[in-house]
Each structure stands twice: as structure tokens, then as C-alpha cells.
Amino acid sequence: MKNPYIPDLATIGRIITENEAEDIKTFELSLNGSELAYTPGQFAMLSVFGVGECPIGIASSPTQLDTLQFTVKKAGVVTAALHECEEGATIGVRGPYGNGWPIRDLENRNVVMIGGGFAFTTLRSLAQYVLHSSNRDRYRDITIIYGARSPGELIYKRDLEAWSQRGDVALTVTVDKGDSGWNGREGYVPTITREVAPSAEDATALVCGPPIMIKFTIPVLRELGFSPQDILLSLEMRMKCGIGKCGRCNVGHMYVCLDGPVFSVAQLEELPKEY
Amino acid sequence: MDKGSISDFIRNLQKQYTVVAPVRRRDLILFDELGSSDTPTLEFANSKLPPKGFFFPRSETLFRFSAKSGKMELTPAQTKSKPAVLMGVRPCDARSLVLLDKVFMTEKYTDTPYSRKRANTTVVGMACTDPRTTCFCGSVGGDPFDASGIDLLMTDVGHGYFMEALTQKGEKLLPHAPKTRSPTREELQKQGWIKSKARAAVERELPVEQAETNLENIYEDDFWDRVAAKCLGCGVCTYLCPTCHCFDITDDILDSNGVRVRSWDSCVYPLFTLQASGHNPRKSGKERMRQRVMHKFNYTVKNNDAAFCVGCGRCVQDCPVNLDIREVIKAVASQRRAALQPKEAPT
Numbered sequence: 001m002k003n004p005y006i007p008d009l010a011t012i013g014r015i016i017t018e019n020e021a022e023d024i025k026t027f028e029l030s031l032n033g034s035e036l037a038y039t040p041g042q043f044a045m046l047s048v049f050g051v052g053e054c055p056i057g058i059a060s061s062p063t064q065l066d067t068l069q070f071t072v073k074k075a076g077v078v079t080a081a082l083h084e085c086e087e088g089a090t091i092g093v094r095g096p097y098g099n100g101w102p103i104r105d106l107e108n109r110n111v112v113m114i115g116g117g118f119a120f121t122t123l124r125s126l127a128q129y130v131l132h133s134s135n136r137d138r139y140r141d142i143t144i145i146y147g148a149r150s151p152g153e154l155i156y157k158r159d160l161e162a163w164s165q166r167g168d169v170a171l172t173v174t175v176d177k178g179d180s181g182w183n184g185r186e187g188y189v190p191t192i193t194r195e196v197a198p199s200a201e202d203a204t205a206l207v208c209g210p211p212i213m214i215k216f217t218i219p220v221l222r223e224l225g226f227s228p229q230d231i232l233l234s235l236e237m238r239m240k241c242g243i244g245k246c247g248r249c250n251v252g253h254m255y256v257c258l259d260g261p262v263f264s265v266a267q268l269e270e271l272p273k274e275y
Numbered sequence: 276m277d278k279g280s281i282s283d284f285i286r287n288l289q290k291q292y293t294v295v296a297p298v299r300r301r302d303l304i305l306f307d308e309l310g311s312s313d314t315p316t317l318e319f320a321n322s323k324l325p326p327k328g329f330f331f332p333r334s335e336t337l338f339r340f341s342a343k344s345g346k347m348e349l350t351p352a353q354t355k356s357k358p359a360v361l362m363g364v365r366p367c368d369a370r371s372l373v374l375l376d377k378v379f380m381t382e383k384y385t386d387t388p389y390s391r392k393r394a395n396t397t398v399v400g401m402a403c404t405d406p407r408t409t410c411f412c413g414s415v416g417g418d419p420f421d422a423s424g425i426d427l428l429m430t431d432v433g434h435g436y437f438m439e440a441l442t443q444k445g446e447k448l449l450p451h452a453p454k455t456r457s458p459t460r461e462e463l464q465k466q467g468w469i470k471s472k473a474r475a476a477v478e479r480e481l482p483v484e485q486a487e488t489n490l491e492n493i494y495e496d497d498f499w500d501r502v503a504a505k506c507l508g509c510g511v512c513t514y515l516c517p518t519c520h521c522f523d524i525t526d527d528i529l530d531s532n533g534v535r536v537r538s539w540d541s542c543v544y545p546l547f548t549l550q551a552s553g554h555n556p557r558k559s560g561k562e563r564m565r566q567r568v569m570h571k572f573n574y575t576v577k578n579n580d581a582a583f584c585v586g587c588g589r590c591v592q593d594c595p596v597n598l599d600i601r602e603v604i605k606a607v608a609s610q611r612r613a614a615l616q617p618k619e620a621p622t
Contacts (some may be wrong), residue, residue, distance in 0.1 A: 004385070005524070006337065009349065050533050052525060077551075090342075236550070238549065241524065243386075246523070247520060248521060
């Protein structure tokens with residue numbers, strides 16, 4: 001039986017610096033002989049050998065057959081070491097873990113994705129997935145609201161550009177504060193969500209962002225008529241094993257690694273506020 | 276089996292098995308592998324550390340990594356192939372193994388370092404004839420003679436041991452025991468008397484079954500501030516606990532070689548849940564104390580159908596500030612009664 005703690009080896013391909021502050025990078029990985037069959041919203045444990053391991057959401061979509069991407073913000077010891085890695089370096093990957101976004105339940109529904117800052121990564125995976133030609137007709141209206149502190153902090157600019165050219169997705173991009181070159185919207189994500197006012201009818205809202213953004217976005221969605229069951233969040237917790245054993249990512253009796261990271265607001269209302 | 280035959284029994288077993296048993300190390304009783312002339316210490320209340328460490332060591336290499344001429348190679352840690360006998364396990368500790376199985380050997384993910392050792396090991400229990408004052412196995416579904424997790428149960432009846440094979444694995448050990456015979460009627464009577472005396476000695480009245488609901492009712496209560504105020508956060512309760520299983524995974528390196536190691540960790544430490552952003556969901560002693568108690572008496576009941584406490588009393592005995600889990604469970608029950616009582620109208 002395979003030891004679940006032994007990662008597969010992967011080679012870093014292209015590295016894309018995503019923001020002006022240069023502390024968010026997307027790493028393209030190619031697995032050395034193994035496969036990672038994942039769905040949008042799942043995560044994997046990335047290893048820098050000699051430094052350690054940490055959980056990172058998968059930023060690419062399974063529809064992108066030729067690439068596996070992780071967008072990593074430099075925050076702790078392992079992510080800082082990842083940022084030091086160069087193209088061609090070998091790292092470890094194990095996973096995928098977690099439940100992911102409910103892509104089956106979202107079929108025939110209107111999908112509203114609301115992202116803030118760097119936490120947009122697994123929503124970007126979902127967006128790529130639902131907008132892919134092989135999947136697009138299984139989902140109804142698709143709305144994306146994405147914001148960052150400043151224009152330089154918006155990530156996935158090439159995707160935002162591509163989506164803005166499409167007629168089948170309602171994209172709104174906002175920044176807290178623009179600069180001289182910015183012609184787009186200004187305003188915090190919760191405020192912009194109220195302005196865009198996506199209909200709650202047959203719709204599910206998926207929200208990813210900093211805690212403060214989530215805190216103020218949920219009441220807006222509730223006002224718009226979204227029920228707690230139809231607002232989904234993706235939680236982050238410190239993790240070591242990713243497989244429900246090491247005992248640290250629980251919120252009440254639920255494990256973020258096994259039962260999450262995606263939870264509905266209805267589920268979270270039943271759990272202790274320890275996240 | 277006569278007590279005098281224990282050495283021969285162990286020598287016979289050692290031809291096929293690694294034998295791990297309680298031994299005296301300075302003033303501590305600890306589980307350790309027996310050498311070819313060692314005899315175990317079988318007259319003891321309980322070991323300082325539970326035998327969980329045999330399956331889930333305090334520190335364990337998961338794999339090695341090396342970068343040879345720039346190429347990374349991973350080598351799984353070698354696991355011993357010789358089968359083992361874990362002898363002298365008290366029924367409370369044996370029950371803890373059944374509980375740990377529920378975490379480490381789930382349908383979806385089997386923890387191979389743990390499960391290999393479990394599959395390869397025969398557990399020889401030692402019935403508890405003289406429980407300590409801190410023992411409360413009877414309150415958490417156990418018993419001084421409980422058979423769960425035990426393959427062969429030994430009972431000390433003074434001049435010898437009763438040997439009862441409870442599983443096929445246990446039966447395989449019996450032929451290694453020299454000079455065994457059927458017990459006499461007097462010996463059976465004596466065993467019965469020892470059993471009832473031991474059973475009478477353990478605390479059975481703790482309101483553990485109600486704890487799951489009681490805890491939910493007082494989750495937000497300032498009760499937790501009061502309990503946590505006493506706790507030093509030293510973590511000794513979690514290290515001595517036979518069912519605590521939280522761990523950390525870290526890397527150690529020397530030149531271009533290294534190991535990935537898993538080690539025991541503890542939910543009472545502030546760094547346990549500290550995130551890279553600086554956010555900590557269990558930021559104070561209150562949340563951490565509550566987590567420990569909730570995990571044992573509520574979350575595991577929901578997830579694993581059993582409270583993760585076997586009533587061994589180690590955490591009670593060795594807490595430096597005398598925090599007593601029995602008192603916490605009782606207080607939770609009375610706190611809940613108080614919480615449910617209508618508040619007196621102000622006069």
C-alpha cells in the first residue's frame with residue numbers, strides 16, 4: 001500500500017509573477033510520471049524538500065490538460081522557499097485533497113463568483129472549468145466579480161482580459177483605489193456586489209477573499225436574496241497531513257481537509273466560529 | 276502458566292517475534308524492546324507513557340530525500356518486517372488502539388506507517404487487578420478486564436497467570452507458553468474475586484455519555500476561561516494520553532540529504548493552529564482547552580462513534596497544576612444545568 005505522506009516529484013516549468021509587489025507567483029508544474037486527477041476547488045500539499053510542506057489551492061482547471069498551476073503568495077517559510085525556486089527545480093506534490101467546488105450541483109444554475117485579492121485562485125480554476133467549451137452549456141449565467149487593492153495587485157490579468165472579450169460571462173473588475181492609468185471601477189468588493197446586484201434566482205454564490213471582504217459580502221448576498229445554502233466559501237486552515245489525521249484543521253467536528261475546504265454559509269452557521 | 280515460566284515464554288516468543296514489554300528504566304515503567312536476557316516488569320499499575328508510541332512513535336521518519344547531482348530521489352523509510360508481540364498492555368491502553376485505528380485506518384486514507392505495525396503486532400493484555408485511584412475506565416465504556424484490542428489476555432492470580440486467547444493471533448502465542456495447565460476451581464474462584472474487586476475500584480459514575488450534548492450547550496460559556504486560567508499549556512496531558520494523535524510534519528536536512536519526520540504535537544500549544552498570515556483560529560488558552568475537551572468528548576463521538584478517552588488517568592496524575600479531566604466532565608454537567616436554569620429576575 002502506498003504511503004500517503006510520500007509526495008510525487010514535480011518539475012517547475014514557467015513561473016509567472018502575478019502582481020506588482022512580486023509576492024504572488026504562479027508556478028506551472030509538470031509531474032514526473034504521475035497524475036493528479038482533480039476538480040476545481042481542491043488543493044494539494046506542495047513540498048520544498050528540506051523546508052517543508054504546505055497546502056495550496058489548485059489554480060488551473062482540469063480542462064487545461066497540458067498544465068497544472070498553483071498560485072502562491074509569499075507568506076510563511078515554505079511559500080518563501082517556493083518563491084526562491086527557479087524553473088527546472090524539483091518539488092513535491094501530493095493530493096488532490098478536499099471536496100472542491102460542487103461542479104455537479106452547479107449545473108443548470110446561475111453561477112456567481114466573487115473574489116478578492118490573491119484568494120481568487122480556486123475560483124479562477126472554476127471559472128476556467130465552467131467557461132470551457134465542453135462545459136459552458138451545462139451552466140447558465142456566469143457572473144464574476146473580482147477586486148484587488150490596486151490595479152497592480154490584480155492577478156490573472158490575461159484571464160480577466162480574455163473573459164472581458166467573451167459575451168457569455170458578466171465580468172466586473174474593481175480596485176479599492178485606482179491609479180492614473182486606471183479607467184475601471186473603484187470600490188470595495190461588497191459595495192460593488194451590491195451595485196452589480198446579481199439575481200439570487202436559481203443562483204449559487206461562491207465567495208473567496210480576505211476575511212474582512214467575506215464578512216461584508218455575505219450580508220449583501222443575503223439582502224439580494226441568496227439563502228445560506230446557496231452561498232459557498234472556501235476555508236483555509238493550517239494543515240500538516242491533508243488527510244484527516246494530524247488534528248489541526250478542524251472547525252468543530254468537521255475537517256477542512258476532508259469535509260471542506262468548501263462549506264456553505266448554512267453549514268458554517270452550525271459550526272463553532274473557530275476559523 | 277506459572278510466574279516462573281515467564282522468561283522461557285519470552286525466550287520462545289523471541290525466536291519469531293520482537294517482544295516489547297514494560298520495563299523499569301530508573302524510576303519509570305516504560306515500554307521497550309526486550310533484549311535476549313531481559314525480563315519484563317509485569318507487576319505495575321501502568322506505564323508512564325502509553326504503548327501507542329510503539330505504533331505511532333514520538334518521532335518517526337516518513338521518508339528520506341537526497342539530491343544526487345541535482346536529481347531529487349525519495350526513499351520510503353524502512354519498516355521492520357519481523358512480527359512483534361506487545362506484552363503487558365493494560366485494557367485501557369489496548370482500547371486506545373482500537374480508537375486510534377478509527378483515525379489512522381479509514382476507508383479513504385490508511386496511514387501506512389501505523390497500519391503496517393498494527394497488522395504485524397500481537398497485543399498481549401494484562402488485566403488490571405489493582406486499579407489506581409485516578410482510574411475511570413468504567414465511566415468511558417472500558418473495564419479492568421476489557422478485551423477490546425487484546426489478542427491474548429493475561430491475568431495475574433498471584434502464583435501464576437491466566438492465559439486467555441481472544442483472537443487467532445492470540446492463539447498462535449499459546450504454544451510458546453511453557454508448562455500451561457487448566458485452572459483449578461479455586462483458581463477460577465480467585466480470578467472472579469480479583470475481577471469484582473478491580474471493577475469496584477474504578478470510577479464508573481462520570482457523566483461521560485451526556486458530555487457530548489452538555490458541551491454543546493456551554494460552548495460559548497465563560498466556564499472555559501475559568502478552566503483555562505489554571506492551565507500552563509505544557510502539553511503533558513496530550514503526550515501521556517493514549518488516544519491523542521495530533522502530529523506535526525517537518526524536514527531535517529544535512530548537506531544534500533534529509534528526512535521528512537512526523538512527531539507528536541499538541542492542540543494546547545499556541546503555534547498548533549497559527550497560520551502564515553498571523554491569524555490564529557484558536558488564539559487563547561480558552562479555545563485550546565475547549566478544543567481538547569470537545570475533541571475527546573464531542574467531535575470524536577460524532578465522527579468515530581466513541582469518546583476518545585479510555586480513563587487511564589495519566590493526565591490526572593501528571594498535570595503540574597492538578598487539572599483533572601474528571602472534574603471538568605462533572606463541571607460541564609453542572610454548568611449545563613446552571614446554564615439551562617432560568618435566570619432570576621432582577622429585584
